[in-house]
Amino acid sequence: MRKWKIILATFLIAGVSSAQEVDYEEYDLDNGLHVILHQDNTAPVVITSIMYHVGGKDRTEGLTGFAHLFEHLLFDGSENIATGTWDEIVSSHGGQLNANTSQDRTYYYELFPSNNLELGLWMESERLLHPIISQEALDREIEVVKEERRLRYDNRPYGQLLPVLGETLFSNHPYKDPNIGYMPDLESATLQDVVAYNEKYYVPNNAVLIVAGDLDISKTKKLVADYFGPIPKGAEITRNNPKEAPITQEIRKKAYDPNIQIPAAMVAYRTPGFTERDARILDMISTYLSDGRSSKLYKKLVDDQKQALQIGAFNIGQEDYGMYLIFGLPVGETPLQTLVTEIEEEVEALRMGLISEKDYQKLQNKFENDFVNSNSTIAGIAGSLATNYMLYGDTSLINREIEIFRSITREEIRDVAIKYLKPTQRAVIEYLPGDKMDN
Structure with missing residues (x-):
């Protein structure tokens, strides 16, 4: 056995x-x-x-x-x-x-x-x-x-x-x-x-x-x-989940966690569901910002300026709406607002211009490698087949999804940052040590 x-x-x-x-x-x-x-x-x-x-x-x-x-x-x-x-x-x-x-x-x-x-x-x-x-x-x-x-x-x-x-x-x-x-x-x-x-x-x-x-x-x-075959069919399922009004001005919030000693800065945006092309572009943006030591936010805030212990950008994909989160832990007495300001500087750079050809090629190589790895095991293939059919409505994406990422342009990366990652569409959350009643 x-x-x-x-x-x-x-x-x-x-x-x-x-x-x-x-x-x-x-x-x-x-x-x-x-x-x-x-x-x-x-x-x-x-x-x-x-x-x-x-x-x-x-x-x-x-x-x-x-x-x-x-x-x-x-x-x-x-x-x-x-x-x-x-x-x-x-x-x-x-x-x-x-x-x-x-x-x-x-x-x-x-x-x-x-x-x-x-x-x-x-x-x-x-x-x-x-x-x-x-x-x-x-x-x-x-x-x-x-x-x-x-x-x-x-x-x-x-x-x-x-x-x-x-x-x-x-x-x-x-x-x-x-x-x-x-x-x-x-x-x-x-x-x-x-x-x-x-x-x-x-x-x-x-x-x-x-x-x-x-x-x-x-x-x-x-x-x-x-x-x-003998299992009876169920009744048709209908879903009518409520829609959300667009976020049109910045949300500021404090949250408390008695289990932490180091506070965190959270900058978050509501984004489209994962079947949208824009959601894949946001995947690329999160990789550009924080995947690896040479990524923009990590190199800037962790290596060069030593203002953050940890920094990460995550496109959290969901069926109806996504959530885009940039999360940072400060070094020492670095104010959380400093991290928020530095994060916005890098996001603004995405909105204002095109990423370099070198960075763009690095993104393409990374997504090519991820695509190959996702289909390199029987368990990975089974999960991809199920997800592509059930949630994306297209089983053939198991072979074609990389074509979508290959077709994404630098201009689209800029345009999606402009569309979804604006200061007026974000939530800034101070995630603080302690219990709310004590603050």
């Missing part, structure tokens, strides 16, 4: 060869489940994964955090999988598993030696067809999620940073609430609420199944039909 785990870990890291085009086949079952198959017989491993189009933003007021709760709850067991044995079944067959939830989707997967393909399909079909959602399981998993919230958010240094960012940039859209939810909402969740949530979102017509690796296409199609 140890041998298989070593093999699986090796192919998670080094799996398939690098830059070749990813071949795949996709189709729909009668119940609406979208299926994508990718055959690569170079290693005896296979991944079975499902992405559901449900995330933190899919909630009602007072019932936040349900998608993340389900990430835990749907590992609890099923009518045919005893409570608490999901991990044991996977590991005893030489496999690995995981799941993760964002504001927009939830993703589950199992990676197995390829002779356990049928087991992986059966387990994912059990999650859809026969989940056991009992009061006992709900109580147990709510406590697990509450403890996770304490560790990752409430008691972790800078753990409130993203929740503060969301509540600052959004007044109406569900992105204002943290993906993990609020403690009172978790504590008040009823079994009836949770069962209704499962029946609404965890249905085949709200999911995509990916099977990738060492498989036979025709045999896999039959297994998929056998295990997933």
